[in-house]
Amino acid sequence: xxxxxxxxxxxxxxxxxxxxxxxxxxxxxxxxxxxxxxxxxxxxxxxxxxxxxxxxxxxxxxxxxxxxxxxxxxxxxxxxxxxxxxxxxxxxxxxxxxxxxxxxxxxxxxxxxxxxxxxxxxxxxxxxxxxxxxxxxxxxxxxxxxxxxxxxxxxxxxxxxxxxxxxxxxxxxxxxxxxxxxxxxxxxxxxxxxxxxxxxxxxxxxxxxxxxxxxxxxxxxxxxxxxxxxxxxxxxxxxxxxxxxxxxxxxxxxxxxxxxxxxxxxxxxxxxxxxxxxxxxxxxxxxxxxxxxxxxxxxxxxxxxxxxxxxxxxxxxxxxxxxxxxxxxxxxxxxxxxxxxxxxxxxxxxxxxxxxxxxxxxxxxxxxxxxxxxxxxxxxxxxxxxxxxxxxxxxxxxxxxxxxxxxxxxxxxxxxxxxxxxxxxxxxxxxxxxxxxxxxxxxxxxxxxxxxxxxxxxxxxxxxxxxxxxxxxxxxxxxxxxxxxxxxxxxxxxxxxxxxxxxxxxxxxxxxxxxxxxxxxxxxxxxxxxxxxxxxxxxxxxxxxxxxxxxxxxxxxxxxxxxxxxxxxxxxxxxxxxxxxxxxxxxxxxxxxxxxxxxxxxxxxxxxxxxxxxxxxxxxxxxxxxxxxxxxxxxxxxxxxxxxxxxxxxxxxxxxxxxxxxxxxxxxxxxxxxxxxxxxxxxxxxxxxxxxxxxxxxxxxxxxx
Numbered sequence: 001x002x003x004x005x006x007x008x009x010x011x012x013x014x015x016x017x018x019x020x021x022x023x024x025x026x027x028x029x030x031x032x033x034x035x036x037x038x039x040x041x042x043x044x045x046x047x048x049x050x051x052x053x054x055x056x057x058x059x060x061x062x063x064x065x066x067x068x069x070x071x072x073x074x075x076x077x078x079x080x081x082x083x084x085x086x087x088x089x090x091x092x093x094x095x096x097x098x099x100x101x102x103x104x105x106x107x108x109x110x111x112x113x114x115x116x117x118x119x120x121x122x123x124x125x126x127x128x129x130x131x132x133x134x135x136x137x138x139x140x141x142x143x144x145x146x147x148x149x150x151x152x153x154x155x156x157x158x159x160x161x162x163x164x165x166x167x168x169x170x171x172x173x174x175x176x177x178x179x180x181x182x183x184x185x186x187x188x189x190x191x192x193x194x195x196x197x198x199x200x201x202x203x204x205x206x207x208x209x210x211x212x213x214x215x216x217x218x219x220x221x222x223x224x225x226x227x228x229x230x231x232x233x234x235x236x237x238x239x240x241x242x243x244x245x246x247x248x249x250x251x252x253x254x255x256x257x258x259x260x261x262x263x264x265x266x267x268x269x270x271x272x273x274x275x276x277x278x279x280x281x282x283x284x285x286x287x288x289x290x291x292x293x294x295x296x297x298x299x300x301x302x303x304x305x306x307x308x309x310x311x312x313x314x315x316x317x318x319x320x321x322x323x324x325x326x327x328x329x330x331x332x333x334x335x336x337x338x339x340x341x342x343x344x345x346x347x348x349x350x351x352x353x354x355x356x357x358x359x360x361x362x363x364x365x366x367x368x369x370x371x372x373x374x375x376x377x378x379x380x381x382x383x384x385x386x387x388x389x390x391x392x393x394x395x396x397x398x399x400x401x402x403x404x405x406x407x408x409x410x411x412x413x414x415x416x417x418x419x420x421x422x423x424x425x426x427x428x429x430x431x432x433x434x435x436x437x438x439x440x441x442x443x444x445x446x447x448x449x450x451x452x453x454x455x456x457x458x459x460x461x462x463x464x465x466x467x468x469x470x471x472x473x474x475x476x477x478x479x480x481x482x483x484x485x486x487x488x489x490x491x492x493x494x495x496x497x498x499x500x501x502x503x504x505x506x507x508x509x510x511x512x513x514x515x516x517x518x519x520x521x522x523x524x525x526x527x528x529x530x531x532x533x534x535x536x537x538x539x540x541x542x543x544x545x546x547x548x549x550x551x552x553x554x555x556x557x558x559x560x561x562x563x564x565x566x567x568x569x570x571x572x573x574x575x576x577x578x579x580x581x582x583x584x585x586x587x588x589x590x591x592x593x594x595x596x597x598x599x600x601x602x603x604x605x606x607x608x609x610x611x612x613x614x615x616x617x618x619x620x621x622x623x624x625x626x627x628x629x630x631x632x633x634x635x636x637x638x639x640x641x642x643x644x645x646x647x648x649x650x651x652x653x654x655x656x657x658x659x660x661x662x663x664x665x666x667x668x669x670x671x672x673x674x675x676x677x678x679x680x681x682x683x684x685x686x687x688x689x690x691x692x693x694x695x696x697x698x699x700x701x702x703x704x705x
Contacts, residue, residue: 017568025281038259041232047209048255050236051201053252055238056199062101062192063242064174067150069095070174070188078107078115079176079186080166085116086526101196103162103169106189124159149246150174154215161193168194168220170240170249174614201253213254214237232257241466242409401518404428405525412529418442418451425526426455432518438509439465442530443500446537457507492519495527497534508664546618548595549602557617557625564629564679573628573636573672577605577643578684580665580696582622597664600620606650624666633672643668667693 069075074091077083092105096118104120114122151173160569161167174188194213198220201211213220233256241248282638288324396441408428413479415421429438437456444450452462468482481488484507492589494502504523511519544556579601586594598618605624609616615627669689676684 014039020034024284028281036536037232041234044209044232044255044257045234047204047206048236048253051204051211051255052236052238052253054204055197055201056240058101060242062099063150064247065099065192066172066174066188067169067242067244070176075107075176075188079109083274089118092116095469101192102190103193103196104191107186108189109186110184115186119162121159122155125189127157150242150244152240152242152245152247152249154249155191160191161195163193163195168215170194170197181364189598205255208257209328210256211256214254215249220251294475306396401432404431405521406658408522409525409529412526415563418445418448421526421530422451422453425522426453429522430455432522433515436515439505439507440502441466441469442494442502442505443496445498445500445530445534448461457558457654465505469505469640473501473503492523495531496529498538500534502530546602549599550617551602551606552615552617554617555620557619557627560615560627561682570629570678571633571673572678572681572687573633574638574681575628575643576669576682577601577624577626577687578689579622579624580667580668580695601664601666603645607617608639608646612639636670636672640668640670665696667696 072091074088078085078088088107092107096102096105104118104123106120106122107115107444108125109115112126114125117125135676153171153173154648155169155171156166157169158166160171161169170192172190172192174190175184176186176188177184198211198213201213205211235252235254235256238251238253239248240251315629405428408424411424411428412421415424422442425440426438428515429436429440437454439452439454439457439462441452441462442448442450452466454462465482465484468484469491472480472482474493478493480491482491482505483489484505488510490505490506490508492506494504496502504519506519544552544559546553564572577597582594582597585597598621600626601622605616605626609626613626613632615629617625617627619625626639628639643666646664648665667689669685669687669692671681671684671688673681
């Protein structure tokens with residue numbers, strides 16, 4: 001009994017003291033380790049973000065300084081040999097010393113000849129053919145010099161960098177523009193060693209952190225610590241480019257910390273906490289052991305009382321035993337009461353057993369009836385379950401169909417033309433009706449071309465189908481049938497607006513009511529969109545067309561001006577044309593004849609612009625404009641000659657039997673962006689037109705005199 005009591009005490013000590021304390025110690029250690037690990041991870045992420053921002057900012061400053069340097073008068077003069085090489089070399093030296101990333105700088109003519117360089121290796125640069133391949137020479141067929149952009153390249157010519165080893169470099173090629181009529185005469189070539197990028201980045205590193213820079217999985221620095229085996233690391237992309245650059249160089253920056261260093265730092269971080277936790281856990285363990293000893297002693301007394309109760313020694317232990325725990329003393333009194341009541345309960349149990357036997361017989365009868373009812377209920381449940389499954393499947397199909405219909409509506413709103421609409425429609429129909437063969441046809445409408453495509457239908461040519469569909473679909477016919485591949489198939493009409501009709505062929509002889517209704521929903525959605533699109537395009541055309549002359553109006557002119565103004569380096573020419581004598585015509589012959597004169601001038605303007613440009617507008621009552629851009633500027637003289645040739649020609653307006661026919665006369669003013677900035681283009685062209693009008697009226701007065 002003593003041995004068993006000690007075993008119970010030992011087990012109680014393990015359960016109450018050692019296991020909880022061990023779990024507490026492990027939990028505290030794990031939490032402290034996780035906190036230290038997250039702290040290191042957060043610091044690495046912050047270091048990477050700071051390094052990436054620092055490198056991007058430094059590179060952006062460098063690109064701006066290079067563009068400013070390329071516009072310096074000394075650089076432009078040096079290309080014309082108007083400045084000494086020594087003076088220019090000193091100028092470049094000061095620039096390089098102020099730009100911390102650049103190691104060497106070259107000034108090269110557009111034929112590849114090096115004018116001057118600072119701290120560079122001219123022989124290596126000349127031998128680097130792959131670098132000079134990036135020099136964008138203007139094509140021989142271009143009459144005007146091309147405006148090229150700067151380029152940015154990662155060079156593996158290690159001799160371009162002074163430091164020994166396989167040192168890569170970033171090479172900037174900045175074109176030097178000397179004017180719009182001259183174009184590019186040379187280039188500034190700046191060599192930025194990769195090790196300077198890395199030195200700049202390492203200034204932001206914390207101790208124990210490793211850094212590496214990659215280009216297309218290639219390590220770009222021999223001195224970098226390899227971090228492929230790091231336990232913890234962060235990676236970010238660095239895009240090197242700038243304003244006016246036609247390309248970019250993508251680098252990958254990786255900052256990490258090795259497993260050994262991480263473990264050492266985490267252990268150093270949590271060592272003070274572990275020591276304090278050990279002291280606290282030891283104190284808790286002592287308290288728990290004392291408490292467990294006290295509880296085990298009380299349990300030993302209680303065990304002794306129970307054994308005495310089994311051997312009928314209640315008189316002795318009930319009078320002599322004293323418990324230090326009040327609850328155990330209450331248990332001793334309960335044992336006495338239990339012994340007294342057990343006898344009564346046994347008699348009661350015997351009586352109730354007889355009752356239970358009778359009830360059991362009744363239960364068996366009821367159970368048989370319940371089983372019969374359960375069988376009937378299971379059959380009905382299975383029947384209802386099948387009906388519910390069919391309903392749920394139908395509901396799921398309907399839900400999926402309406403989801404596809406909503407997605408199809410959104411794709412129509414984002415579509416750019418009939419080809420995209422047909423593609424999206426076939427995708428939606430394929431998702432909703434996977435077992436049906438479909439052919440979809442949309443006719444040409446406005447600026448949209450004719451498109452015919454099919455889903456799961458192999459047809460060499462759609463011409464026969466189009467011919468049958470055009471004959472079968474009469475006005476106000478929404479659905480009909482035609483013969484296709486020796487069977488009758490359904491043909492649905494699709495309204496496209498402007499009296500244009502498309503069609504949808506479904507290669508299925510009989511459609512269920514559900515499929516038929518869903519097809520009608522898709523066709524209705526498509527027809528509504530196409531009709532709205534046609535209406536919007538017609539309204540858009542009306543809004544940008546002059547109602548009197550039929551040519552573009554002032555709204556279209558303002559939109560074109562805004563578009564050209566937002567384009568960089570856009571070359572634009574503008575004719576401003578004002579009709580002469582319109583007020584006199586209105587006053588003497590009436591506004592109807594004046595309108596006929598304006599219509600005649602518009603017709604003359606359309607004939608003169610034929611083959612040159614479609615951008616001619618009526619921008620006021622008797623004022624017209626013609627816009628030339630790009631290569632159209634070469635036809636400015638031709639257009640001006642055509643306009644001059646139409647001066648004083650008859651316009652075939654029948655005034656009256658005595659008035660004769662009026663003559664077309666208009667004043668012309670022309671200006672280009674080579675003469676003035678775009679914002680002042682209209683003002684200059686209007687002034688030139690005004691001078692031409694003054695000359696016209698001066699000649700008219702001299703003729704009358």
